[in-house]
Each structure stands twice: as structure tokens, then as C-alpha cells.
Amino acid sequence: MTSGSAYLDIDAYACCIAYAELLNHQGVEARAVSSAPLNASISRTVLGWQSSLDDYRPRAGDEFVLVDVSDYHHFDPVVVLDxxxxxxxxxxxxxxxWAQKLGSAADILPIGAAATQIFQRWEAADLLPLISEQSAALLATAILDNTLNFTGQLTTQSDIRAYDVLARRAKLAEDWPExxxxxxxxxxxxxxxGALAADMKRLQAESNLPQVFAQMTVWDAAALxxxxxxxxxxxxxxxxxxxxLNVISIRECKSYFLAEPLVSQQKLSHLLPIEWQAGTAVLERSLLRKELLRLGLARISVADAMPQIARS
Known part of the structure; x- marks a missing residue:
């Protein structure tokens, strides 16, 4: 059980640990492993929950389950693609x-958090009463983070329900989100x-987004x-x-963009109705990097289709 190479965020971390726990309950020997650094979404309290990755080096013949990542260019280097x-x-x-390669074993959905998908596996296996409080707390927190406290555009009713069930099982306090x-x-x-480096991605030029794209989720983005x-x-x-840099402000439910290069500002302005002032712009809602990536990919699809439309 592993994830990406650049960093491990709370969603990947929670999914690795909780899914390995589920598979072991089902009689499948599984380990949660990663060689990537943890990023700031795995907070001090989370680290104190005494759930951690396994100290294990994959061996020849091991099989790999990838969570919270599907781009094989960014898999943890321990992964053998085949x-x-x-x-x-x-x-x-x-x-x-992945649909062609793995069929139904590829579960890639437009949903708020991969942690919700792992919760659904626990529930489908009728083993949710056996989930540890630590894994329930990790999955719940990953859902909070990836849905931006349920304000993100990709949040679904499945995410909301999963958090409600998991938070009760984990006995999380009502003020835990703040x-x-x-x-x-x-x-x-x-x-x-360190936080910038741990949550920065280099995107392909054809993504229609700035090639260096960092992201942070905080309580008060304006102050930061x-x-x-x-x-x-x-x-x-x-x-x-x-x-x-996209700084998501949970307190205000807004995204603060910082991009001083003009080329970077222009790329974002082609995708969103925003105004730049001295290299900064504020979007009146929270927007995740993966949502911007969807917008960029959609723009590519439209552009690719235009010659065909013109000929029809």
C-alpha cells in the first residue's frame, strides 16, 4: 500500500494505513509504506495518534496497491508498475x-477524498465495527482536509456521510476542524x-496551468x-x-492566489474569472489544485475538439 513520490499528504497517509488494516482483517497480508516526506497536512495531533507507516522495504514479487494517485509518472519509486x-x-x-490495465480494480472517481473510497470498502466488507479509532480518525481528517471542511466543489454527499460516521467512531471533538x-x-x-517544497508539483506544459504549482490549506490565508x-x-x-501558489483559507472559504510572473497570471485568467492586483488574486470560493487541473484538462479537450467541430 503506497502513494506518490513527491510528498505524502493526510489523504494518502490515512488511506495507506486504513486500507492496509482492512486488508489484514480480510486475511490479505498488507503493509502501508512510503519513501515520500510527510507534508504539513499531517499535523502534530495527527502524528500523536500512534498510527504510522510500516518500516518495510518491498521485495521482489510484492504486489502494489496505489491510493490517492493514478499518474504513474509520480508513483513512489518503490513501485513496480507491472x-x-x-x-x-x-x-x-x-x-x-487504468480501466484498460486493471478493469474494476481501478477505482478513480470524482469525489472529495480518496479516504471516502477507503471508508466505503470497510463498509462494503461489513467490517466497520472493527476499524481502529486511529484509522477512523485519520480517514475523517483526510476527508476534512480534501473537501476543505466540506466547502470544496468536489465534495459529495458520500464524503459528508463518511465523515459523520468516522468522526463518531473516532470520538472527534466538534471543534476538531478548526x-x-x-x-x-x-x-x-x-x-x-519545507512546507512549500513538500506540497509543490511540477506540471506538464500542456496542462494549461503554471508549471510550478504549490498549494497550502490553512485557517487564515490572508494573514499567512x-x-x-x-x-x-x-x-x-x-x-x-x-x-x-494557491493558499486555501478555511476560515473564509476562499482561495488566495499568488503568482508574480505574468505568464502564470494569464494561464489562470484563461480558466477563472479573477482580477490580479500586484501578483495576487482572491477567488470567492475555495478551489483545490485537482479542480484547477480538471479545468485545464477540460480546456484541452475543447481545443482538441474544435477542428473536428469545424469540419462537421
Whole structure:
């Protein structure tokens, strides 16, 4: 059980641990492993829940289950592509590839969190009463994070229901969402460069998005940018001339974009109705990187279809 190579966020971390636990209950020997660094979404309290990845090095002949990732360009380097037997993800772009390769063992859905998909597997197996409090808490927190406290556009009723069931099983406090996102912000601000590096992706030029794309989810995005803009801008500029930071503000349910290169601003303006002021723009709703990727891919699809439409 593993995920991507660049970093491990709370969704991937929770899914690896909780799905390995389920498979072991079902008599399938499974380990949750990753060589990727943890990012700031795995907060201090989460780390204190005493659930962790296994200290295990994959051996020849091991099979691999991928969670929260389906782009084989970004798999953990321990993965042997031909030995992948299952993919569980909610990111767009590779649905056809895995459907052809794995059939029904490829579960790639437009849903708020991969953690919801893992919850559904526990429920379908009639083993939910056996889930540990730690795994229930991890999955619930991953749903909170990936749905932006249920304000994200990809949030579904399945995500909401999964969180409700898991939060009760984990005995999470009612104020856990605010505490969690505030902890994430404190962690980010204590090591800003590390947080940027741990949640930055390099996108293909044809994605219609800035090639260097960093993202953070915090309680108060305006305060973070106001305090740390210079540090953020200098570091991202050193990564390339086409960059964007999306800071999601849970308190306000908004996305704050920071992109000083004009080319980066233009790419985003082609996808969203936003106005730039001195390299910043505010979207009056929360928007995740994967949602922007869907918009970019949709724009590619429309552009590809235009010559065919013109000929018809």
C-alpha cells in the first residue's frame, strides 16, 4: 500500500494505513509504506495518534496497491508498475489507462477524498465495527482536509456521510476542524520553505496551468501571505519562471492566489474569472489544485475538439 513520490499528504497517509488494516482483517497480508516526506497536512495531533507507516522495504514479487494517485509518472519509486494490482484515486487524467490495465480494480472517481473510497470498502466488507479509532480518525481528517471542511466543489454527499460516521467512531471533538486547520497553519509557518517544497508539483506544459504549482490549506490565508509573501515569492521564483501558489483559507472559504510572473497570471485568467492586483488574486470560493487541473484538462479537450467541430 503506497502513494506518490513527491510528498505524502493526510489523504494518502490515512488511506495507506486504513486500507492496509482492512486488508489484514480480510486475511490479505498488507503493509502501508512510503519513501515520500510527510507534508504539513499531517499535523502534530495527527502524528500523536500512534498510527504510522510500516518500516518495510518491498521485495521482489510484492504486489502494489496505489491510493490517492493514478499518474504513474509520480508513483513512489518503490513501485513496480507491472506489479500494481489496484488503484484507488480521485484525481483526473488516467482513468482510461487504468480501466484498460486493471478493469474494476481501478477505482478513480470524482469525489472529495480518496479516504471516502477507503471508508466505503470497510463498509462494503461489513467490517466497520472493527476499524481502529486511529484509522477512523485519520480517514475523517483526510476527508476534512480534501473537501476543505466540506466547502470544496468536489465534495459529495458520500464524503459528508463518511465523515459523520468516522468522526463518531473516532470520538472527534466538534471543534476538531478548526483545531486541525490551525495546527496545519502553525506547522507551515514554522518551516515555510519545507512546507512549500513538500506540497509543490511540477506540471506538464500542456496542462494549461503554471508549471510550478504549490498549494497550502490553512485557517487564515490572508494573514499567512501578508506575513510571509517575500519569502514565498523568492523561493518559488527560484524554482522556475512560471509559478503559482494557491493558499486555501478555511476560515473564509476562499482561495488566495499568488503568482508574480505574468505568464502564470494569464494561464489562470484563461480558466477563472479573477482580477490580479500586484501578483495576487482572491477567488470567492475555495478551489483545490485537482479542480484547477480538471479545468485545464477540460480546456484541452475543447481545443482538441474544435477542428473536428469545424469540419462537421
Amino acid at each position: 506489479q500494481v494490482v489496484e488503484v484507488i484515486d480521485h484525481h483526473p487524467g488516467f482513468e482510461s489507462y 483545531r486541525y486547520f490551525s495546527e496545519c497553519q502553525a506547522s507551515i509557518e514554522s518551516d515555510l520553505i 501571505i501578508r506575513t510571509h509573501r517575500s519569502t514565498i515569492s523568492h523561493w518559488l521564483a527560484a524554482q522556475g519562471g512560471d509559478w503559482l
